Amino acid sequence: MNNVSIRNASQDDARDFAELMIISAPYFPILFGEKIRTILQHLFFERHNLFSFEHAYFADVDRRPAGMILGYDWKTKKEESLVTGTLLFAEMKGSLLKRLPQLTKFSKTVGPLSENDFYISNVATYPQYRGKGVGTKLMAEIEKKAREKEAKRILLEVEKENVDAITFYGKVGYRVIGDFSIKLTEATVLSFHKMSKKL
Numbered sequence: 260m261n262n263v264s265i266r267n268a269s270q271d272d273a274r275d276f277a278e279l280m281i282i283s284a285p286y287f288p289i290l291f292g293e294k295i296r297t298i299l300q301h302l303f304f305e306r307h308n309l310f311s312f313e314h315a316y317f318a319d320v321d322r323r324p325a326g327m328i329l330g331y332d333w334k335t336k337k338e339e340s341l342v343t344g345t346l347l348f349a350e351m352k353g354s355l356l357k358r359l360p361q362l363t364k365f366s367k368t369v370g371p372l373s374e375n376d377f378y379i380s381n382v383a384t385y386p387q388y389r390g391k392g393v394g395t396k397l398m399a400e401i402e403k404k405a406r407e408k409e410a411k412r413i414l415l416e417v418e419k420e421n422v423d424a425i426t427f428y429g430k431v432g433y434r435v436i437g438d439f440s441i442k443l444t445e446a447t448v449l450s451f452h453k454m455s456k457k458l
Contacts, residue, residue, distance in 0.1 A: 263325065263393055265400045268315035272324065273300040276315060279327040283383035289443050290362065291351065298350045308343040309336065309380065316400050318384070318393045326384030328397040332408040333372035372414065377405035377458075379415040398431050405458060412457045419450040432456045 268276065277299040281287055287295050302310035309331060318326040331339075351358070372378055379401060384393045405413050415433065417424050425435075437453040 262321055263391070263396050264319050265396055266317055266319065268303075268312040268317050268327070270304050270312050272312065272315070272317055272327075273303045275317070275324040276300070276303045276312070276327060279324075279383040279385070280310075280329075280381055282385070283381040286443065286447070286449055289447055290358065291347075292354050292358065294350075298347070301350055302343070302346055305346060307339055308346050309339050310343065311339075314380075316397060316404075318388075318397050320388055320391070320393065324385075325388035325391075326382070326393040326397055328379065328382040328401050330377060330379040330401045330404070330413075332378070332405070332410055333374055333376045336372050336378060375409065375411040377401075377408060377410035377413045379413060382415075394427060395431060402456075402458065410458055412455050414453065414455050416451045416453050419452055425452060425454075428454050 277296040280299050281296065287299075291298060299310060302308055303312050303315070305311055306313055310329070314331045314335065315327055315329045317324050347362075382394065382397055382401075384397075402413065413433075415428065417428060419425075419438070433454040433456045435452045436455050438451065439453065440448055440450045442448045
């Protein structure tokens with residue numbers, strides 16, 4: 260698809276960012292609550308946190324948002340994790356305490372990144388743009404940014420049941436390096452592959 264253009268995200272993309280985040284992580288409402296879209300928009304709008312527009316790139320098709328990727332290097336994760344937690348606490352107010360056990364478990368899944376690692380937090384395309392090269396261009400853009408940060412490898416996690424995404428990541432050079440599961444509720448257990456690509 261020749262009419263796909265990649266650009267840095269801007270604060271004006273907050274609504275699409277929230278929608279695409281839910282597409283990429285449909286368990287977010289369980290984890291963060293019903294107001295997750297509003298929370299994501301507020302975090303996206305702020306600088307210096309792991310959900311900020313500063314770390315996102317958008318793919319446009321005919322000047323319309325078609326997809327998004329969110330990623331950052333090991334230094335950014337180290338520097339902005341506390342701020343991100345503080346902002347989440349402020350946004351979630353009282354509901355944070357009852358969700359704290361799940362959030363704590365979930366935050367440990369990413370774990371510390373090694374020096375020279377780059378992490379893809381989320382990537383998604385709207386359904387009508389799938390299979391048209393949008394995801395491939397987004398991945399190429401984030402890999403370019405990772406190289407600029409002198410990263411040696413890129414890491415991501417993907418739900419095991421998301422076979423299409425696993426196949427796609429395999430086609431662009433990512434390999435499974437581990438597995439883990441998180442029990443969010445009595446009825447909800449998420450199982451993930453950890454995947455990586457050397458640069």
